[in-house]
Amino acid sequence: RADILDKRARPVGPLHGIPLAVKDIISTKVMPTTCGSPIYRDHVVGRDAACVAQLVKAGAIVIGKSVTTEFAGGHAGKTHNPHNLRHTPAGSSSGSAAAVADFMAPVGYGTQTAGSVIRPGAFNGVVAYKGTYGWADMTGVKTYAKSLDTLGFFAREANDLALIRAAYGHAPADPPARGVAPRIGLVRTPWWDEADPYNRKNIEEAARTLRAAGARVREWVAPDSWTGLVPAQNRIMTKEATQSYAKERDRFSHLFSPTMKQVMLDGDAVSRRQYADAKKRKRTAVAQLADAWDKFDLLLxxxxKGEAPSGLGNTGDPLFNRFWTLLGTPCIALPFNSGPFGLPLSVQLVGRHGSDDQLVAWARWIEDRLA
Known part of the structure; x- marks a missing residue:
């Protein structure tokens, strides 16, 4: 593929010759797609997923499949955190995030159903983007929870996000004019006290730095009712997972990990009424969030919670990602400082539904000021 591209008189697209790591729940034509499960060991789909075909068309070269946790769930894979091999790289998109962090590939595909793009980006110290729900064709991506699964990717800097979006036909938003700064809402969320103290200080330091750079930073307080969004997301996720993996469960449940078996049991326990209530909570929160966009360009x-935890059996807690995934907002993780063990810390930027390109433009502005 690289030799063929080298012979072209001009670039075929914005990603001409760029190596791409593909999360192993995303189908590729000639490489196995195992979904991190022995059920699909050596399974070759025979065609590229729509998202892979899109970047290949833009000139990217698939260099390999990256490790995923089992079915993009909570059972850890074999990837280590390149900043400290004794610490988790998070999940489920662990391999792609670690590959970009360790300079194996400049771009890697991931997916997020709870926190599987933003959290690995934070733990591995790379830029991570989770798009607005539904922004990309998910054909060829193994489904976990249909109403939550969202495509994302990892890169080394925010400028790269604009290039990848361009490969999808999106015209990158112009960088803010000189002297123009964003209106930023600092959202501590109802779970602020769950974050490690050093990470809370880091978010506040980022807010001060951006305010000093000209941004208008004010606090936006999420409604008290948002405390119900985390269990709502989990109920939707586990219930839909029982539907997505009914075939595998029926024939190969003995090959499920204990973690996956528990997900199935949790999903079974969600009643129709609870599922409907979770969906209602989502709709209410989306309407409440609309109030923020009258005041802010993005949220910080x-x-x-903090640095990547030690040990490889635990991928970390997606607490600060679950509710944004439920609400379908575009999110970007930007590295900023390190924690007490010398591991990366990040801030999360959240944009209005469908404002992905503008969020990328603001991320470029913020990245420069936090450097």
């Missing part, structure tokens, strides 16, 4: 909030 934690990307994770």
């Amino acid at each position: 909030t934690p990307a994770a």
Whole structure:
């Protein structure tokens, strides 16, 4: 593929010759797609997923499949955090995030159903983007929870996000004019006290730095009712997972990890009424969030509780990602400082539904000021 591209008289697209790591729940034509499960060991789909075909058309070269946790769930894979091999790289898009962090690939595909793009980006110290729900064709991506699954990717800097979006035909938003700064809402969220103290200080330092750079930073207080969004997201996720994996469960449940078996049981326990209530909570919160966009261009909030935890059996807590995934907002993790163990910390930027390109433009502005 690289030799063929080298012979072209001109670039075929914005990603001409760029190596791409593909999360192993995303189908590729000739490479196995195992979904991190022995059920699909050596399974070759025979065609590229729509998102892979899109970047290949733009000139990217698929260099390999990256490790995913089992079915993009909570059972950890074999990837280590390149900043400290004794610490988790998070999940489920662990391999793609670690590959970009370790300079194996400049771009990697991931997916997020709870916190599987933003949290690995934060733990591995790379830029991570989770798009607005429904922004990309998910054909060829193994489904976990249909109403939550969202495509994302990892890169080394915010400028790269604009290039990848361009490969999808999106015209990158112009960088803010000189002297123009964003209106930023600092969202501590109802779970602020769950974040490690050093991470809370880091978010506040980022807010001060951006305010000093000219941004208008004010606090936006999420409604008290948002405390119900985390269990709502989990109910929707587990219930839909029982539907997505009914075939595998029926024939190969003995090959499920204990973690996956528990997900199935949790989903079974969600009643129709509870599922409907979770969906209602989502609709209410989306309407409440609309109030913020009259005041702010983007929101600033934690990307994770803190540094990557030690040990490889636990991928970390997606607490600060679940509710944004439920609301379908575009999110970006930007590295900023390090924690007490020398591991990366990040901030999370959240944009209005469908404002992905503008959020990328503001991320470029913010990245420059936080550097």
